[in-house]
Amino acid sequence: MVSRTGRTLFVMVARGYSGARGNGSARGYSSARGNGSSRGNDTIHHKLVVAGGGTGGCSVSARACRALGPGTVAVIEPSEKHYYQSMWTMVGGGIKQMQQSEMVTAEILPKPCKLYKTRVAEFQPDKNTVVLANGQKLSYDYLVIALGIQINPGKVEGLVEAFKNDPTVCCNYMKDTVVKTYPAIQNFRGGNAIFTLPNTPIKCGGAPQKIMYLADEYWRNHGVRDKTKIMFNTSLGVIFGVKKYAERLLKIIDRKHIEVNFRRNLTSVNHLKKLAVFEHLDTGDKETYNYDFMHVVPPMSAPDVLKCSTSQITDEAGWLDVNKYTMQHNKYPNIFGLGDCTSVPTSKTAAAVASQNKILLNSLCQVMKGKVPDGKYDGYTACPLITGYHSCIMAEFDFDGNPLETFPIDQGKERRTMFYVKKDVMPQLYWRLFVNGKWGGPKPFRKAMHLWMCR
Numbered sequence: 001m002v003s004r005t006g007r008t009l010f011v012m013v014a015r016g017y018s019g020a021r022g023n024g025s026a027r028g029y030s031s032a033r034g035n036g037s038s039r040g041n042d043t044i045h046h047k048l049v050v051a052g053g054g055t056g057g058c059s060v061s062a063r064a065c066r067a068l069g070p071g072t073v074a075v076i077e078p079s080e081k082h083y084y085q086s087m088w089t090m091v092g093g094g095i096k097q098m099q100q101s102e103m104v105t106a107e108i109l110p111k112p113c114k115l116y117k118t119r120v121a122e123f124q125p126d127k128n129t130v131v132l133a134n135g136q137k138l139s140y141d142y143l144v145i146a147l148g149i150q151i152n153p154g155k156v157e158g159l160v161e162a163f164k165n166d167p168t169v170c171c172n173y174m175k176d177t178v179v180k181t182y183p184a185i186q187n188f189r190g191g192n193a194i195f196t197l198p199n200t201p202i203k204c205g206g207a208p209q210k211i212m213y214l215a216d217e218y219w220r221n222h223g224v225r226d227k228t229k230i231m232f233n234t235s236l237g238v239i240f241g242v243k244k245y246a247e248r249l250l251k252i253i254d255r256k257h258i259e260v261n262f263r264r265n266l267t268s269v270n271h272l273k274k275l276a277v278f279e280h281l282d283t284g285d286k287e288t289y290n291y292d293f294m295h296v297v298p299p300m301s302a303p304d305v306l307k308c309s310t311s312q313i314t315d316e317a318g319w320l321d322v323n324k325y326t327m328q329h330n331k332y333p334n335i336f337g338l339g340d341c342t343s344v345p346t347s348k349t350a351a352a353v354a355s356q357n358k359i360l361l362n363s364l365c366q367v368m369k370g371k372v373p374d375g376k377y378d379g380y381t382a383c384p385l386i387t388g389y390h391s392c393i394m395a396e397f398d399f400d401g402n403p404l405e406t407f408p409i410d411q412g413k414e415r416r417t418m419f420y421v422k423k424d425v426m427p428q429l430y431w432r433l434f435v436n437g438k439w440g441g442p443k444p445f446r447k448a449m450h451l452w453m454c455r
């Protein structure tokens with residue numbers, strides 16, 4: 001990857017850097033142009049452009065349409081379908097069907113939005129412009145970036161071929177591979193079952209192990225568990241980032257007789273020989289495992305369009321550089337961002353996006369009025385840690401890993417009720433409220449349930 005200094009130099013040379021930023025400041029920033037108006041040079045102008053129409057993009061554009069009125073918002077999203085990815089653990093476990101996790105993008109976006117069904121090819125923040133994959137340019141007064149995280153299976157040697165050709169290698173993180181998981185679990189007849197977690201940030205950090213607990217229970221119920229060795233080969237040095245939930249998970253792992261190999265990172269797969277090679281991240285040693293079933297979570301990164309940008313839109317690692325409390329960009333005051341593509345230091349989940357989209361809209365409206373955003377996102381995120389076909393630990397926590405639980409019960413305990421909240425309540429919440437920009441996270445309920453004696 002090009003270094004930050006290299007990128008900055010490149011931008012300065014390419015633009016004949018004068019020291020002044022072409023961008024307006026947050027205060028007094030205004031546009032004299034209407035929505036969808038042409039700039040005469042094939043550039044189309046919108047008051048607000050939203051890049052990405054996934055969980056973050058959908059929820060923000062719905063809120064923005066209501067706040068700013070019809071004809072103000074354009075969304076750029078290439079995917080024909082919108083996916084409720086949080087359901088994919090259950091799809092992989094055979095509890096839900098793939099079709100229940102998808103809807104047509106054009107139907108889920110608010111009607112007054114203008115949809116550009118293509119990708120952003122380049123951000124030009126100094127010109128308040130984005131370039132689309134078809135070469136068209138859109139200019140904006142305000143920009144929201146919600147591109148999600150990029151999944152990079154090609155970074156593990158042999159993995160793309162294994163996903164394509166080996167029915168025993170599956171992955172809940174991608175639409176084409178999640179549908180392989182349940183058949184692979186059903187067809188497994190015993191041997192080595194390996195579950196991996198890569199050496200990069202990922203979305204939903206709990207998902208690599210949730211599917212393992214479902215598979216364990218399925219194999220127990222179908223008489224193959226006693227012929228099976230389950231291994232969790234994780235790049236991390238802990239089972240989960242929050243102490244309270246980590247302690248409970250280790251007990252479950254013990255109870256289920258699962259072997260955990262910490263600090264192991266998958267480097268190559270040979271599906272013809274059914275071999276997986278892991279690097280021990282502390283010693284650098286290579287370890288080769290035979291597998292009969294493998295659920296692989298590939299390495300992930302910020303999307304290339306951000307990571308490879310020559311502008312100052314990202315941090316060193318390529319994530320969109322936003323203020324973690326307000327979602328406003330740290331350098332460009334008319335740019336905002338949310339979700340998995342950002343530098344916000346919390347666990348990358350839809351639950352986090354729920355809280356962020358409300359804060360973001362407030363910040364955006366404040367900036368439009370010439371005010372300084374005063375939002376205070378607390379890092380709220382959640383991970384329903386499914387531990388079986390009827391049990392779930394409902395992990396909810398903040399920036400510092402402090403539990404921020406909604407219900408006035410110990411959510412670190414495996415509970416049947418929480419399983420049904422995840423399975424039946426959350427999908428309703430997502431499709432009816434969240435994507436329509438009417439769900440800003442559970443904070444009001446948490447406060448009420450704790451009689452206003454909590455954060």
Ligand SMILES: Cc1cc2nc3c(=O)[nH]c(=O)nc-3n(C[C@H](O)[C@H](O)[C@H](O)COP(=O)(O)OP(=O)(O)OC[C@H]3O[C@@H](n4cnc5c(N)ncnc54)[C@H](O)[C@@H]3O)c2cc1C
Nearest residue numbers: 052054055056085086119120147148204339340349350351
């Ligand atoms: C298996 C799995 C289990 C999960 N479980 C949970 C859970 O239990 N709870 C939870 O809260 N979260 C969970 N998540 C995480 C959750 O789905 C994500 O954190 C959430 O979707 C992030 O929203 P986002 O808008 O940032 O990204 P996304 O929803 O991924 O949307 C990004 C959008 O940007 C679009 N895009 C990408 N590149 C471009 C481009 N160049 N131009 C234009 N558009 C582009 C994509 O097509 C996509 O639609 C899970 C995820 C997975 C995969």
